[in-house]
Amino acid sequence: MPTATFHNSDQLAAAAQPFEALQPILLRHHRSPDSLIEILNQAQQFYGYLSVELLRHVARSLALPDSQVFGTATFYHLFRFQPPARHSCVVCTGTACEVNGAAQLVAALEGALRISLGARRSDGFVSLGAVRCLGTCSAAPVLVIDGVVMKHQSAASALATVRELAP
Amino acid sequence: MSVCTLTIDGHAVAMAAGANVLQAAREAGIRIPTLCDLEGLSPVAACRLCLVEIAGSDKLQPACMTAVAEGLEVHTATPRLRDYRRTVVEMLFTEGNHVCAVCVANGHCELQDRAVEVGMDHSRLPYRHPQRSVDLSHHCFGLDHNRCILCTRCVRVCDEVEGAHVWDVGWRGEHCRIIAGLDQPWGAVDACTDCGKCVMVCPTGALFHKGDTAEEKHDDSSRLVDLVRARQARQGSP
Amino acid sequence: MSPLADAVQRVRCCSSAGCLASGAGPLRQALETAVARRELQERLVITGVGCLGPCSQGPLVAVDPEGILFGGVSAGDADGLIAALAHRSQAALASEREAPLSWTPAAGERLDTSGPFFSRQRRVVLEHCGLIDPERIEAAMECGAYGQLRRVVQTLTPTEVVETIRRSGLRGRGGAGYPTGLKWATVAKMPQGQKVVVCNADEGDPGAFTDRSVLEGDPHRVLEGMVIAAYAVGADHGFIYIRAEYELAIVNLRRAIEQASRQQLLGQQLFGSSFSFTVQLRVGAGAYVCGEETALIHSIEGGRGTPRPRPPYPAEAGVGGAPTLINNVETFANVVPILREGADWFAAIGTAGSKGTKVFSLTGNVRRGGLVEVPMGTSLATIVAEMGEGTPDGSGIKAVQTGGPSGGCVPAAHLDTPVDYESLQALGTIMGSGGMVVIDHATDMVALAAFFMAFCREESCGKCVPCRAGTVQLHALLQKHLAGEASAADLAQLEALCHMVKDTSLCGLGQSAPKPVLSTLRFFRGEYEARLRPGTAPSPLTTAGAAP
Numbered sequence: 001m002p003t004a005t006f007h008n009s010d011q012l013a014a015a016a017q018p019f020e021a022l023q024p025i026l027l028r029h030h031r032s033p034d035s036l037i038e039i040l041n042q043a044q045q046f047y048g049y050l051s052v053e054l055l056r057h058v059a060r061s062l063a064l065p066d067s068q069v070f071g072t073a074t075f076y077h078l079f080r081f082q083p084p085a086r087h088s089c090v091v092c093t094g095t096a097c098e099v100n101g102a103a104q105l106v107a108a109l110e111g112a113l114r115i116s117l118g119a120r121r122s123d124g125f126v127s128l129g130a131v132r133c134l135g136t137c138s139a140a141p142v143l144v145i146d147g148v149v150m151k152h153q154s155a156a157s158a159l160a161t162v163r164e165l166a167p
Numbered sequence: 168m169s170v171c172t173l174t175i176d177g178h179a180v181a182m183a184a185g186a187n188v189l190q191a192a193r194e195a196g197i198r199i200p201t202l203c204d205l206e207g208l209s210p211v212a213a214c215r216l217c218l219v220e221i222a223g224s225d226k227l228q229p230a231c232m233t234a235v236a237e238g239l240e241v242h243t244a245t246p247r248l249r250d251y252r253r254t255v256v257e258m259l260f261t262e263g264n265h266v267c268a269v270c271v272a273n274g275h276c277e278l279q280d281r282a283v284e285v286g287m288d289h290s291r292l293p294y295r296h297p298q299r300s301v302d303l304s305h306h307c308f309g310l311d312h313n314r315c316i317l318c319t320r321c322v323r324v325c326d327e328v329e330g331a332h333v334w335d336v337g338w339r340g341e342h343c344r345i346i347a348g349l350d351q352p353w354g355a356v357d358a359c360t361d362c363g364k365c366v367m368v369c370p371t372g373a374l375f376h377k378g379d380t381a382e383e384k385h386d387d388s389s390r391l392v393d394l395v396r397a398r399q400a401r402q403g404s405p
Numbered sequence: 406m407s408p409l410a411d412a413v414q415r416v417r418c419c420s421s422a423g424c425l426a427s428g429a430g431p432l433r434q435a436l437e438t439a440v441a442r443r444e445l446q447e448r449l450v451i452t453g454v455g456c457l458g459p460c461s462q463g464p465l466v467a468v469d470p471e472g473i474l475f476g477g478v479s480a481g482d483a484d485g486l487i488a489a490l491a492h493r494s495q496a497a498l499a500s501e502r503e504a505p506l507s508w509t510p511a512a513g514e515r516l517d518t519s520g521p522f523f524s525r526q527r528r529v530v531l532e533h534c535g536l537i538d539p540e541r542i543e544a545a546m547e548c549g550a551y552g553q554l555r556r557v558v559q560t561l562t563p564t565e566v567v568e569t570i571r572r573s574g575l576r577g578r579g580g581a582g583y584p585t586g587l588k589w590a591t592v593a594k595m596p597q598g599q600k601v602v603v604c605n606a607d608e609g610d611p612g613a614f615t616d617r618s619v620l621e622g623d624p625h626r627v628l629e630g631m632v633i634a635a636y637a638v639g640a641d642h643g644f645i646y647i648r649a650e651y652e653l654a655i656v657n658l659r660r661a662i663e664q665a666s667r668q669q670l671l672g673q674q675l676f677g678s679s680f681s682f683t684v685q686l687r688v689g690a691g692a693y694v695c696g697e698e699t700a701l702i703h704s705i706e707g708g709r710g711t712p713r714p715r716p717p718y719p720a721e722a723g724v725g726g727a728p729t730l731i732n733n734v735e736t737f738a739n740v741v742p743i744l745r746e747g748a749d750w751f752a753a754i755g756t757a758g759s760k761g762t763k764v765f766s767l768t769g770n771v772r773r774g775g776l777v778e779v780p781m782g783t784s785l786a787t788i789v790a791e792m793g794e795g796t797p798d799g800s801g802i803k804a805v806q807t808g809g810p811s812g813g814c815v816p817a818a819h820l821d822t823p824v825d826y827e828s829l830q831a832l833g834t835i836m837g838s839g840g841m842v843v844i845d846h847a848t849d850m851v852a853l854a855a856f857f858m859a860f861c862r863e864e865s866c867g868k869c870v871p872c873r874a875g876t877v878q879l880h881a882l883l884q885k886h887l888a889g890e891a892s893a894a895d896l897a898q899l900e901a902l903c904h905m906v907k908d909t910s911l912c913g914l915g916q917s918a919p920k921p922v923l924s925t926l927r928f929f930r931g932e933y934e935a936r937l938r939p940g941t942a943p944s945p946l947t948t949a950g951a952a953p
Contacts, residue, residue: 034725036707037690041649052349059349065326065358066348068708071335074350075709075866077691078649094611095806095842096768098856132693132860134650135614136426137768137842138460138775149426212714213869215909227908232714247908254905258874291898292878317867336709336867339692341877343867 019057021046026061033062040073049080085120085127087165089113092142094133100140101154106130108155112162125167173239182235189217189230192243199243200252200281202259202370203318204231205388207395208327211319215255216281219243227251253285260287261294262341264313265371271384272372278316302347304354307377308366310345315373317343320388321365328395333359345373367391413450414490415469417535420453421621422653423460423614423775428479432464435483443487448494452544455622457535459522460775462514467535473506477513486510521791522773527754527780529762530738534622539657542664545625551670553744554629558636558676566637567593570740572748574760579605579696579733579838580811580913582759582826588730591720592638595728602635602643602682603724603731605701606658609648609693610809611860613840615764616734618776620647620654623738624661628684630737632671633744635682638730643684644705649691659686693810693864697912698723698731700866711868712912733838735764755781759825769806769842770796779824786820789843796845804844804928808837810857810864811917813924814844833924835917850929851936854922855883861918872915875906879919886936896933900926 025042029035039062043054050073059069073079089109093102106117106128113121113128120127136142139151143158150161169184175192182191187210192199202214212229219230222240230243242248259265259278267273299312322334322345333356337346348356366374368388375384418424418433436451457465462476468490478486489508496504509515528534537544545551557566571586592600604627608616620627627645635643647655662684665671673681687705694700695710702723704710723729739761743751752760759781765788768774772794779788785805789795796802804814807824813834815822822828829836844853862876882899885891891899903919903926910916926933 032707034705034707037704038687038707041688041690055349065332065335066356067332067335067337067346070346070349071337072707072709074337074346075339075692075711076689079690095809095840095856096612096774098611099769099842099844099848099853131650132609132864133611133613134422134426135608135617135766136423136460137612137614137766138423138463139426140768142426149422151426211868212911215869215871215911218909229714234716251905251909254902255870255909258870258878262874262877292902293881295877316870317873338867339709340863340865340867340873343873 019043019047019054022057022061031062033064036062036064036069036072037076040079044079049083051081082120083124085124087126087146088129088144089126089162090129090131090144091117092132092134092136092140092144093130094135094137094140096137097133097141102141104155105141105143105153105158108159109162112159126162126165171235171237171239173235173237173241175241176243184235186235187231188219188228188233188235188239188241191235192230192241197243199230200284201231202277202281202316203320205320205324205368206392208320208323208368208391211323214259214316214318216252218248218251220245220248249285252281253287254292256282256285256287257290257292259316261290261292262297263315264296264299269381270314270372271375271379271381272314273382275382275384275386276372277370277388299344302353303377304352305359305361305377306354307361308353308363309375309377310347310353311373311375312344313373314371315345316371317345318370319345320368320370321345321374324364324368324391328391328398329360329362329364331358331360331362334365364391364394413448414494415450415452416486416490417452417454417457417467417469419455419457419463419465419467419535420539420653421456421460421618422651423456423618424463424465425653427463429464431480432466432478432483435480436466436487439484439487443491445487445491445494449487449490452538453540454536455534455539456531456618456776458526458775458777459516459773461771461773462516462775465516468506471506472518474516474518475510475513476516478510479512482510482513521787522775522777522793525783525787525792526778527762528778529742529751529754530619530626530735530764531622531776531778532742533626534619537623539622539624540660542625542661542668545623549745550625550741551629551665551668553741554632554636554670555676557633557744558678558680563593563637563639566633566744569744569748570637573743573751574748574755575736575739575743575751576759576826577732578735578739578763578836580808580835582836585732585736588720588732589634589637591718592640592728592730595721597639599725599727600638600640601724601727601729602631602638602640603701603705603719603729604631604643604645604737605696605698605731605733606645606647606651606654607689607696607701608651608734608838609696609864610811610838610840612766612768612806612842613809613838614766615776615839617651617654618766619734619738619764620651621657624654624658625665626741627658627734627737628661628665628671630740631684632675632682633740634730634732634737636680638728640730641681641683643682644687644724645684646687646689646695646701646705648689648695655686655688662686692866693860694866694912694914697914700912701731702729709866711866712914714911735839756823756825758827763824763836763839765824765839765841767793767841767843770802770845770848771843772797774843781825782823784821784823785815788824788841789820793843796843798845800846802843803846803848804850806834806842806844806853806921807840808835808920809840810860811835811913811920812837812840813920814850814853814928816928833920833927835920850925850932851883851886854925855880855887857921858883858918861914864914865918866912866914869909869911869915871906871909872911872918875902875910875915876918878902879906879922883922886933889936890938891936892938896937899933 217230218227220242576582
């Protein structure tokens with residue numbers, strides 16, 4: 001955390017107790033080390049991503065070594081280590097979607113968004129990710145834009161939706 | 168203490184119950200190649216070099232984690248096992264960037280020794296040439312990820328023997344990488360006690376003393392067991 | 406007098422993830438608004454329910470008392486449907502005769518529930534799925550939920566419960582089919598002390614949504630099975646490990662646990678006995694390998710989901726070192742009917758070695774896809790061709806993939822194979838958690854094998870060398886084949902490497918990662934050979950021996 005001069009007591013309090021929203025969660029889990037993944041899940045929900053400061057805070061709170069917390073967090077696909085983009089675009093690449101043309105969706109989106117699968121655009125506009133099966137296979141191929149599941153997508157329909165996204 | 172009698176490659180071996188097949192083989196003077204295993208550290212059965220065949224089972228078992236049992240019939244060097252071991256070593260060579268000629272561990276490298284042992288004169292698999300980094304931020308030691316085979320000896324020694332847990336494995340699959348602290352430069356991690364045990368147990372030139380140059384790394388990982396035993400003796404444990 | 410005259414008509418709206426993705430949410434809202442506007446709340450009830458079956462026809466709506474099923478219903482249809490139902494209700498009152506419902510959705514259809522998709526099913530696990538409102542424990546209890554738990558705790562000894570499960574012949578529904586009774590007996594026989602029951606709901610096989618549907622549609626069924634298991638093995642706490650992608654299942658399960666705890670069906674001293682059981686939900690964070698039981702244990706303990714060699718098996722040393730019983734969702738969901746109807750009843754369903762039913766998620770290039778439950782021993786052809794009605798373009802089925810990335814492809818010539826553990830294994834595939842993906846002739850089998858290998862490469866935990874580096878090498882070799890740059894020597898290396906990775910990997914993920922390749926090499930070798938670089942084609946001798 002960068003050092004700075006604090007102008008009022010609010011800021012001072014915020015700095016003294018960083019990640020305060022996490023406190024009740026930590027207490028509910030009795031600061032037990034085996035709740036690490038649960039706590040990381042919650043932390044990501046609160047703060048959008050797992051920053052180094054946040055991970056350090058969790059490690060200190062659970063009395064776990066830093067490297068163990070970082071090693072565990074990076075093992076799991078759903079944890080993010082940089083701020084999320086303004087829009088998220090996720091292609092389901094499960095088997096049913098694959099045999100129904102998920103690869104074409106990915107190719108079209110990669111081209112239109114000018115990023116490769118798994119990347120976040122440097123301007124923070126959008127990230128393009130993949131999920132291995134949402135279990136909604138009858139709707140294949142499936143695209144999830146900002147949390148909304150869209151069924152039976154084609155390259156054209158996917159691009160149309162992406163074009164509509166607010167900058 | 169009860170004793171089991173088993174056969175390894177046709178040799179009868181008597182071994183205390185609770186021991187594993189790898190220890191029994193060593194006792195009988197039968198060599199089974201290993202890399203992740205190190206006496207004094209908990210076994211992980213990750214390198215798969217010590218896999219053996221057990222009569223009556225289709226499944227290959229890691230000698231380092233298979234308990235001896237009465238009447239066990241173990242085969243350690245069938246043609247299939249020899250071929251698989253060579254492939255494992257080829258996989259290790261091709262997934263990293265191992266250039267023996269300029270390596271600090273050349274001539275004192277367990278990976279190199281295993282390659283000779285399994286008869287790997289060339290790799291049948293293509294080299295992957297990954298982009299990997301070198302961390303020279305620690306004032307005494309260096310970490311060259313190009314030479315790391317992810318045996319996790321450093322992770323285990325730092326956690327189990329030194330109790331500092333500076334190291335862990337980050338990410339997963341082909342992206343696995345040994346990390347220090349919160350994936351910080353090694354030198355920036357307060358938890359490190361500069362003890363150098365990780366360097367001592369590293370089987371390759373991945374962890375090394377700064378200043379050592381090609382062929383100058385002379386750490387002997389087998390020294391660890393003496394240290395662990397001495398400590399146990401002082402604490403009065405078995 | 407018409408049964409409709411005084412019956413409350415019920416409209417069941419499928420609210421499972423599949424139908425929600427096709428607009429079931431707005432539809433349900435529109436139906437509720439239409440009922441409210443006409444002030445018909447007394448005579449018409451709108452209920453959200455779990456999966457109604459033919460997901461490909463979604464959003465689905467069923468009308469009771471007859472159970473008329475409509476597919477492709479949109480929010481715009483809501484007013485028309487409610488008007489028709491109101492009209493029917495009034496007509497029935499006035500004339501005291503059956504008033505048939507002649508309404509159809511604008512862009513959808515009325516589904517023939519006497520067709521093979523429905524008539525070929527035998528619903529044991531799914532008996533209440535799609536009928537009850539999964540959000541209300543009362544709805545489940547009206548159908549008998551927790552009745553067997555009460556009976557078990559009050560009248561049976563743990564040994565009797567284990568014995569009933571053993572005699573039923575139930576086998577694990579998560580993959581390899583280990584006998585459930587034997588697993589329970591092992592944990593029960595471990596010395597007294599802390600024991601744990603884990604429900605594996607980390608259904609990660611792409612193309613499988615069996616467990617998700619059961620948890621969404623009838624969560625109390627799974628909970629009850631789990632508590633009975635805990636009673637049988639002597640455990641006092643448990644975990645449900647569920648993948649984070651299953652948002653609705655998590656919500657329904659969390660609510661179900663709260664409701665059951667409030668009704669003292671979970672917690673301390675259940676039904677006045679000395680038996681106590683609490684359960685915690687553990688949500689994963691995206692790692693397929695966590696479906697492997699030792700990896701799952703590490704993940705429950707809050708660590709990296711890396712597997713370890715067995716023995717010791719979880720039954721001896723699992724979560725926190727305590728003896729641990731791990732079963733998957735569908736296995737637990739079978740416990741209640743077995744106890745209610747008896748082991749002999751269950752054992753009479755299915756084949757000699759595979760008892761009971763199996764729920765499959767039928768997807769891919771199939772006309773009628775969705776969730777089906779059939780007796781073990783039903784042929785693949787019955788499921789994919791008869792119930793699923795074949796491929797959408799009618800071009801014929803090329804193969805059926807089961808078991809996800811750990812399974813293989815069964816070619817069309819073998820579709821008469823009965824689905825049971827042994828028959829599928831003999832064909833180089835597995836039952837898995839119930840994914841059944843139909844593949845048409847347009848699908849390239851080499852590309853499919855490469856797809857699964859890419860999946861395993863991405864999901865490999867990285868602990869053991871053959872899986873970490875082997876899946877990378879195998880994937881690269883498959884890419885080489887796809888690019889038409891592979892030689893006959895590459896093909897031989899691909900095959901040899903498959904066997905090496907299968908034999909030497911530490912856990913089930915690595916051991917089965919080569920299966921889709923070996924399976925397609927066995928049945929579709931010609932597709933690999935046709936892609937070889939010109940001039941390096943194998944000799945006619947090798948081609949002659951290849952499977953069609």
